[in-house]
Amino acid sequence: MLVFWEQRLVFLATPKTGSTALAVALESLASVSIQRPPVLKHTTVQRYHRFIGPYLKVASGHDFTTVALMREPVDWLGSWYRFRRREDLLDENASTRNMSFDDFANAYCETPQPGFANVGAQSRFLTPPGRQPVDRIFRYEDIGTFVDFLEDRLNCEIILPRLNVSPEADLALRPETLVRLQHKMAEDLALYSEIGGGTAR
Template identity: 70%
Template sequence: MLVFWEARLVFLATPKAGSTALASALESLASVSVQRPPVLKHTTVHRFRRFVGPYLEAASKAEFTVVAMMREPRDWLGSWYRFRMREDQPDPQKSTRGISFDDFVRAWCSDPKPEFADVGSQARFLRPRQGQGVDRLFRYEDIGGFVGFLEDRLGCEITLPRVNVSPPGATDLSPETEALLQEAAAEDFALYRALP
């Protein structure tokens, strides 16, 4: 999470949606940069609106624009799957080594989810339980448009580094698993389709 005090702007770091690259490029411009631990770095919109947002607005006596990015849901799961395949994965229970993407997606669609597939949901991250959500939500696939928005808002040129990139890996799904995913992630797909 990055807070830009003068611009009255907050960037919420959706996991596996370019947040590390954006933080690397923008951290020096931010008044507040929360990078660790992951539970704080990836503060959900619900937690932000309930705890952090009211404090910022009381202290500044102004409203903040809250922005975030969202990745196409299947691609987002593919990034998680490949990320957890790394040899340096510290927790073997979260490793996807030796597991196919099809099995990973089926596990993500199950309830309860095994640890290796328990990566949350973008819809749950980006939608509040009640009240206001993010003000502007951008497609990860149009990161250039998001960077343009940030450049206008922050008044500077931004160059993104390539960091925290998931290793390559096959992300094929059977038609049956694809159908299961469309059903299990219906809220994520609907939110993504609604983006401009």
């Protein structure tokens, strides 16, 4: 999470959407940068509005605009699968090294989800039911539009490094698994569709 005080702007770091590269590029411009532990780095919009937003408003006398990225949902899940295949992953119970992406996707669809597939949902991070959503959501796949937005708001050129890249892996899914996954991720897919064409929501 990054807070830009003068610009009244807060970047909420949706997991698996390039937040590490953005933090490296923007940290020197931010008034507040929270990069660890992960539970704070990836503060959800609901926790932001409950704990952090009110403090910022009292301290500054202004509301802050929240922004975040969203990744195509199936690709986002594939990123989690690849991330958890890393050799340096310390928690063996979270590892996906000994399974296919199809196995992982089916596990994600289970209720309850096994620990290795319990990775949340972008819709709950960005637009929790009955709660205030992120003000502006941009597509990860069109990150250039987000960078243009930031360059305009922060009045500087932004060059993103390539960091924290997960190992390559086969992300093939059986047709029946894809149908099941689309049903499970219906809220995420609908939200992603609403964003549309790389424009802000």
